[in-house]
Structure formats: C-alpha cells, structure tokens
Amino acid sequence: MNWSEFFSMGGYGLYVWGSYLTALLVLGGEVVLLMRRKKSLRKRSNHDSQ
Amino acid sequence: MNWYKYASPSAFYPLAGKMIPWFAIPATILFAVGLYIGFFVAPTDFQQGDAYRIMFIHVPAAWMGMFLYVLMAFYAGLGWAFNARLSSMMASSLAITGALFTFISLVTGAFWGKPTWGTWWVWDARMTSTLILLFLYVGFISLQSAIDDPRRADRAGAVLALVGVINVPIIYFSVQWWNTLHQGATIRILNKPTVAPPMLAAMLILLAACWLYSIAVVLIRLRCIILEREQNAVWLAEGAI
Numbered sequence: 001m002n003w004s005e006f007f008s009m010g011g012y013g014l015y016v017w018g019s020y021l022t023a024l025l026v027l028g029g030e031v032v033l034l035m036r037r038k039k040s041l042r043k044r045s046n047h048d049s050q
Numbered sequence: 051m052n053w054y055k056y057a058s059p060s061a062f063y064p065l066a067g068k069m070i071p072w073f074a075i076p077a078t079i080l081f082a083v084g085l086y087i088g089f090f091v092a093p094t095d096f097q098q099g100d101a102y103r104i105m106f107i108h109v110p111a112a113w114m115g116m117f118l119y120v121l122m123a124f125y126a127g128l129g130w131a132f133n134a135r136l137s138s139m140m141a142s143s144l145a146i147t148g149a150l151f152t153f154i155s156l157v158t159g160a161f162w163g164k165p166t167w168g169t170w171w172v173w174d175a176r177m178t179s180t181l182i183l184l185f186l187y188v189g190f191i192s193l194q195s196a197i198d199d200p201r202r203a204d205r206a207g208a209v210l211a212l213v214g215v216i217n218v219p220i221i222y223f224s225v226q227w228w229n230t231l232h233q234g235a236t237i238r239i240l241n242k243p244t245v246a247p248p249m250l251a252a253m254l255i256l257l258a259a260c261w262l263y264s265i266a267v268v269l270i271r272l273r274c275i276i277l278e279r280e281q282n283a284v285w286l287a288e289g290a291i
Contacts (some may be wrong), residue, residue, distance in 0.1 A: 007262065010099040010100040010101075011100075015164060016100060018161045019158040022161075023107050027154075030146070030150055031161070036131060037055050038270065
C-alpha cells in the first residue's frame with residue numbers, strides 16, 4: 001500500500017483526517033485536563049492532611 | 051454483598067478507582083482494533099469513496115451523545131428523587147463527556163456533509179435537534195456551575211436534564227418523522243444491516259471503545275467531584291486515597 005495514497009483518502013483527506021483529528025483533540029484534551037485536575041486535587045489533599 | 055453501601059461517595063471512591071483500568075485498557079485496545087479495521091480492512095465505498103470512513107467515528111459519537119444524555123437525566127432524576135448525592139455527582143460527570151461526544155458528532159457530520167451533500171450544515175430536523183442536544187448539555191453544565199450550593203445545583207440540573215430528555219427520541223425518530231436531508235438509520239436492531247461486514251465491525255468496535263472510554267473517563271471525573279465536594283469528610287483524612 002502506498003502511504004501518500006492513504007493520506008489523500010481518494011481526495012477526501014481533508015474531511016477524513018479533519019474528522020479524526022477533531023475527535024483525537026477533543027477526547028485527548030478531555031483526558032489531559034482530567035489528569036491535571038486529579039493531580040492538583042491529590043496535591044491539595046496531601047497538603048491538607050499534613 | 052450490600053450494594054447500597056456503594057451509594058455513599060466515600061464507599062464508592064476506592065471502588066471506582068479499582069474499576070477504572072478495567073475500562074480504560076480495553077477501550078485503548080478496541081480503539082486501535084476498530085481504527086485498524088476501519089482504515090485497512092474496510093474497502094472503499096463505491097458511492098461515497100473514502101469519505102464514508104468518517105462514519106466510523108461520527109455514528110458512535112452521535113450515539114454516545116444520546117445515550118449519555120439519557121443516562122445523565124436518569125442519574126440526575128435519581129439523585130433528586132432519593133436525595134442521593136452520588137447519583138447527582140454521576141450526572142455532573144456524565145454531562146461533560148456527553149457534550150464532547152455531541153460536539154464531535156456535529157463536527158464530523160459537517161466534515162462528511164461538505165464533500166457528500168455540498169454543504170457543511172443545513173437546518174435539517176436531525177442536525178437541528180442534535181445541536182439542541184449540545185445546548186442542553188451546555189445549559190446543564192453552566193446552570194450547575196452558576197449555583198453555589200451543590201445540592202441546589204443538582205436539583206436545578208435535574209429539572210433541566212429531565213425536561214430535555216424529550217429531545218432524545220426527537221433526534222432518533224427525526225429521520226422518519228420529517229423529510230430530512232440526513233439519511234435514515236443504517237443499523238436497525240430487527241432488520242439486517244445494510245452495510246458490508248467489515249464496515250459494520252469497525253463501527254461497532256469503535257462504539258464499544260467509546261462506551262468503555264466514557265465509563266473510564268466518567269469514573270475518573272466522578273472521583274475528582276467526590277474529592278472536590280467532600281474534601282472535609284473524615285474518610286479522606288484517614289488515607290483512603
């Protein structure tokens with residue numbers, strides 16, 4: 001299989017990759033922000049209990 | 051086993067922590083498998099070309115947007131009716147993930163519509179009702195964050211969530227009730243599906259991945275909400291985390 005052919009998606013590359021990139025950014029962003037929220041909460045509760 | 055025990059946030063907190071990897075790891079595997087089938091096994095569609103591959107993420111995202119709304123309304127209602135804090139926290143946690151999936155379904159729908167219909171957006175019944183779904187989620191989230199007292203915020207959110215649940219069957223049946231540009235259902239429970247097996251497999255595997263992802267993320271957020279709201283509870287000081 002040819003990779004440039006794969007990325008062009010038969011001329012629909014912009015739409016196909018745009019869709020998957022959006023999904024990746026939104027769900028990946030959700031996970032990253034959630035991990036940060038968790039980390040800062042954990043830090044705070046450790047601080048409180050000392 | 052006494053399940054009622056887990057209705058208390060302090061008892062549920064460690065249990066949720068143990069459950070998360072059982073959803074997060076299979077979700078990652080199924081995302082990889084589903085995308086592999088969707089891009090390398092499923093053949094190019096003879097009518098839509100490769101643009102149809104957007105459906106592998108669009109359809110699961112749209113379904114998740116609807117499912118999670120119903121689940122959110124259910125938990126919000128339960129929390130209101132039985133004064134169960136954990137249920138209300140669950141509803142708040144579901145709202146964000148549901149809103150994000152609805153957003154993904156709208157954006158990917160536009161990316162599909164442009165090459166296929168020649169337009170990013172039309173005010174068609176299904177698309178309009180899906181946009182209303184996003185507004186309901188955003189309304190629920192902003193209403194809750196605007197009220198300082200958490201239990202009052204829960205009750206107000208529950209009213210909004212339960213009234214808005216009427217929109218979900220409207221989205222689902224919109225393609226039958228109105229003459230929409232959006233096509234009808236491709237996958238029906240009672241009929242034979244009208245798509246090729248690898249296409250169907252990619253879609254269903256990604257749907258399962260989205261479900262598992264949602265459960266994992268919602269549980270992680272639920273734990274954060276428990277910590278934020280009940281930080282003064284004794285059990286935290288006792289080192290339950």
